Amino acid sequence: GDSVTQTEGLVTVTEGLPVMLNCTYQTAYSDVAFFWYVQYLNEAPKLLLRSSTDNKRTEHQGFHATLHKSSSSFHLQKSSVQLSDSALYYCALSDRGGYKVVFGSGTRLLVSP
Amino acid sequence: DTTVKQNPRYKLARVGKPVNLICSQTMNHDTMYWYQKKPNQAPKLLLFYYDKILNREADTFEKFQSSRPNNSFCSLYIGSAGLEYSAMYLCASSRRTGGSQNTLYFGAGTRLSVL
Numbered sequence: 001g002d003s004v005t006q007t008e009g010l011v012t013v014t015e016g017l018p019v020m021l022n023c024t025y026q027t028a029y030s031d032v033a034f035f036w037y038v039q040y041l042n043e044a045p046k047l048l049l050r051s052s053t054d055n056k057r058t059e060h061q062g063f064h065a066t067l068h069k070s071s072s073s074f075h076l077q078k079s080s081v082q083l084s085d086s087a088l089y090y091c092a093l094s095d096r097g098g099y100k101v102v103f104g105s106g107t108r109l110l111v112s113p
Numbered sequence: 114d115t116t117v118k119q120n121p122r123y124k125l126a127r128v129g130k131p132v133n134l135i136c137s138q139t140m141n142h143d144t145m146y147w148y149q150k151k152p153n154q155a156p157k158l159l160l161f162y163y164d165k166i167l168n169r170e171a172d173t174f175e176k177f178q179s180s181r182p183n184n185s186f187c188s189l190y191i192g193s194a195g196l197e198y199s200a201m202y203l204c205a206s207s208r209r210t211g212g213s214q215n216t217l218y219f220g221a222g223t224r225l226s227v228l
Contacts, residue, residue: 009153033215044117044219045203090156094215099144099163101207101217103155 002027004091006104013081014112021076021107023065023091031097034067034074037090039106045090048076052096086111116140119204119220126198126227132191134223136204143209145187146217147179150201162187163209194227201225 003026013019025034033052039045049060054069065076074091091104117138126132138145144163148156160169162181169177176198178190191198201224205217 004155035216037217037219042221044221045217046219047216050216096215099161099168099209099215100158101146101215102158103148105153105155 002029002093002095002100002102004093004102004104006089006091006107008107009105010108010110012110012112015083016080018079019077019081019085019109021089021091021109023074023076023104025072025074025091025093027093027095029095029097031095033094033096034065035090035092035094035101036063036065036074036076037092037103039088039090041087045088048089081109081111083111083113085109117204117206117218117220119202119223121223122221124223124225126191126194126225128195128227129193132194132198132225132227134189134202134204134225136187136189136220137185138204138206138218139185140206140208140218141184142206142218143184144207145181146205146207147177147187147189148203148205149173150203150222156203159189194225196227199225199227 035050036048037045038048051058051067057066090106094101120135146161147159150156181187201222203222204220
């Protein structure tokens, strides 16, 4: 079946430094959408960005991700993190013709002063 | 502005007793989902409604029930809670058509503790 792997459970970064959160996947579908969701403390998860186009950079709120089908990856990056970026980040995929959205286990980003 | 609402935010249940969780959305989305989230695990899809059609995942088929009396409302029902049901339950909605299909809009979740 489809799966999403986020290898880091916790990433700690100093404010102002860059960060990359890893996401790799396995899927048998050819028409797939990829997502990053962010969940701040005591809030609902919400969409950060989505993409379905290979090798196209997608940006939102200073974060960016590029889908690379050749390496089955959709890593999330930011060039300079802020304290307010501390949150739980989920990578997910969905068959665009279906209903099911498959999530990774999440990476908690902790930004320190 | 939270447009997917879940009640209650916290729920305490006794082993063997029923549990009913409630979710509502105001976006007229055709699909509503229930996910179970345990610490350090991925959110696990339990079931979803597309319009009035219920789809339950094979491995949780007998453990969870649901109802959707109207487009805005969806419940999750556990007939007899066990300790393994302790988790965060996330409700989400989406629409099947348009450019943002399968983008999920989540509620803040209900944390269920079974004692």
